[in-house]
Amino acid sequence: AQSVTQPDIHITVSEGASLELRCNYSYGATPYLFWYVQSPGQGLQLLLKYFSGDTLVQGIKGFEAEFKRSQSSFNLRKPSVHWSDAAEYFCAVGTSGTYKYIFGTGTRLKVLA
Amino acid sequence: EAQVTQNPRYLITVTGKKLTVTCSQNMNHEYMSWYRQDPGLGLRQIYYSMNVEVTDKGDVPEGYKVSRKEKRNFPLILESPSPNQTSLYFCASSIVPGSGIYEQYFGPGTRLTVT
Numbered sequence A: 001a002q003s004v005t006q007p008d009i010h011i012t013v014s015e016g017a018s019l020e021l022r023c024n025y026s027y028g029a030t031p032y033l034f035w036y037v038q039s040p041g042q043g044l045q046l047l048l049k050y051f052s053g054d055t056l057v058q059g060i061k062g063f064e065a066e067f068k069r070s071q072s073s074f075n076l077r078k079p080s081v082h083w084s085d086a087a088e089y090f091c092a093v094g095t096s097g098t099y100k101y102i103f104g105t106g107t108r109l110k111v112l113a
Numbered sequence B: 001e002a003q004v005t006q007n008p009r010y011l012i013t014v015t016g017k018k019l020t021v022t023c024s025q026n027m028n029h030e031y032m033s034w035y036r037q038d039p040g041l042g043l044r045q046i047y048y049s050m051n052v053e054v055t056d057k058g059d060v061p062e063g064y065k066v067s068r069k070e071k072r073n074f075p076l077i078l079e080s081p082s083p084n085q086t087s088l089y090f091c092a093s094s095i096v097p098g099s100g101i102y103e104q105y106f107g108p109g110t111r112l113t114v115t
Helices: none
Strands: A003-005 A010-014 A019-021 A024-026 A032-038 A044-050 A056-058 A064-068 A073-078 A087-095 A100-103 A107-112 B004-007 B010-013 B019-025 B031-038 B042-051 B054-057 B076-078 B087-094 B110-114
Touching: A003 A087, A003 A100, A010 A019, A019 A107, A024 A073, A032 A064, A032 A073, A044 A056, A044 A064, A044 A073, A073 A087, A087 B042, A100 B042, B004 B087, B010 B019, B019 B031, B019 B087, B019 B110
Parallel strands: A010 A107, B010 B110
Antiparallel strands: A003 A024, A019 A073, A032 A044, A032 A087, A056 A064, A064 A073, A087 A100, A087 A107, B004 B019, B019 B076, B031 B042, B031 B087, B042 B054, B087 B110
């Protein structure tokens, strides 16, 4: 069965520090991968997506993610975190055969001033 | 403005009293979906719809119904709500390309409390 694992429930970083949020997936075919961000009390906003091609994808707000097929991973990175990045981040897999989406359990990011 | 709207945003109800949460999108998207979000569990898909009159179960469909009579609307129906359906609900929509799957656009959420 398809699944998405985000092993870090909470992450705390200082403002200006680099960030990496981990995402591992289990899916037999080529995955369609997404990262979404949810600010407090808000809906989800797409940060970036990977469908095919270049395995390093750029997103909004200075985020990037790298698809590594051999590791079944799609980790999200940002070189310098801003206080406004404090939010919850969700990794998701889209399954083209069934058109279902599977989300990870989320990583809550706290940014220290 | 392209958007997904949900109503109501907040709802407190009692066990067994039927309710409907509406969802509407103005982007002419074929695909629509409902999720519930619970602490520690992330988002779980309840139902989705590929187009008008086409719906399918997600991972947690028990206790919910949906209908897709118009392309823009996808209401979620709880015919006999129970306290374990207390949750934050999101509606989302997406285009459906010839193959593959695209990103979803999410509504603002509906916080439902069943007492």
